[in-house]
Amino acid sequence: MSDDTTLLTSPTKIHWYHRHGDIEIRASGGTILRADSWRLAAASNVFADMLEVTSPVAEDFAEATHKRKAEDPIAPIDLDHSAAIISHFLDLVNQAHPTVPPSNYDETIALYILCDQFDAVKRIKSQVDLRIQQVGCVRQWNLLVFASTRDDLNLAKKAISFMDDHTFSVNRHFDEPQGAALCGLKFSERMAILPESWQLELYRKAFGPPPQNRYNSATYNLEMKTDWAKVALDFNPGQ
Numbered sequence: 001m002s003d004d005t006t007l008l009t010s011p012t013k014i015h016w017y018h019r020h021g022d023i024e025i026r027a028s029g030g031t032i033l034r035a036d037s038w039r040l041a042a043a044s045n046v047f048a049d050m051l052e053v054t055s056p057v058a059e060d061f062a063e064a065t066h067k068r069k070a071e072d073p074i075a076p077i078d079l080d081h082s083a084a085i086i087s088h089f090l091d092l093v094n095q096a097h098p099t100v101p102p103s104n105y106d107e108t109i110a111l112y113i114l115c116d117q118f119d120a121v122k123r124i125k126s127q128v129d130l131r132i133q134q135v136g137c138v139r140q141w142n143l144l145v146f147a148s149t150r151d152d153l154n155l156a157k158k159a160i161s162f163m164d165d166h167t168f169s170v171n172r173h174f175d176e177p178q179g180a181a182l183c184g185l186k187f188s189e190r191m192a193i194l195p196e197s198w199q200l201e202l203y204r205k206a207f208g209p210p211p212q213n214r215y216n217s218a219t220y221n222l223e224m225k226t227d228w229a230k231v232a233l234d235f236n237p238g239q
Contacts, residue, residue: 015083018090023051024076025090027083032076035090043093045119050077085110092124100127105135109146137162141182141190148194153236156198161232165224168206201237 014032021034041048079086088111092098103111108131115125136143136159143159146152171186182190191199208223225231 015087018087023074025086026076026078027086028080029083031083033083033086033090035093039093043121043124045121047118079114081110081114085114089114089120089124092120092127098124098127100131100134103131103135105139105142108132108135133158140167145182145190145193148198157232157235160202160235161229163228163231165226168228169224195237197237201235205231205234 013030014034018033018035021036021039023035023037023040025033025035027033037047037051041051085107088101088103088107092101101108101111108128111128112132114120115128120128132143132155140159140162143162144156147156147159169187182193191202194202206225208225
């Protein structure tokens with residue numbers, strides 16, 4: 001008997017590829033994606049607890065015989081993510097050696113949230129982290145604002161390391177919005193989106209001390225630092 005026989009969903013909304021497995025996941029748009037419970041458990045500590053499946057001790061799939069304790073029909077697991085994002089996640093789950101997902105910036109951010117939400121194992125999360133570096137290197141401010149909403153210091157450091165004096169301070173940053181309307185905002189307006197502690201730390205670490213002009217005591221110049229890898233490394237708001 002097929003694993004799909006105990007599921008409760010009509011096949012009319014089944015994902016075209018992820019259509020087999022003993023677990024159903026319903027995307028925000030209503031599409032159903034199916035997966036094997038043991039694969040989900042091996043890829044996510046949260047799914048392992050939710051499905052009452054014991055994860056392998058090692059992440060090498062040495063033990064691939066895990067089954068759910070309950071064989072009764074279960075309702076689909078509703079996730080507040082699109083079918084495209086869940087599909088990217090299941091693609092990673094189903095690979096013995098996951099590869100970097102072909103996601104754009106917004107999809108990668110959503111995938112990052114999903115992996116964090118379900119405590120994805122390192123072999124999966126590392127590929128999403130790598131993709132963030134690939135797509136975030138040209139969306140520095142968007143990535144920094146996103147990191148600030150989650151108080152994610154490591155992600156913030158990545159965003160800062162991608163910057164230079166131009167991308168950090170330019171008065172018009174024509175970038176697509178992500179979590180905040182950044183397109184066309186002035187530097188001061190972008191900074192104001194960040195928490196105050198982050199603003200202060202960026203001013204402290206991105207600029208050197210203002211040297212006083214000996215000919216005019218009222219004139220000061222702020223010199224921006226050039227080593228953004230060090231700015232990122234030293235960025236520690238609240239310390």
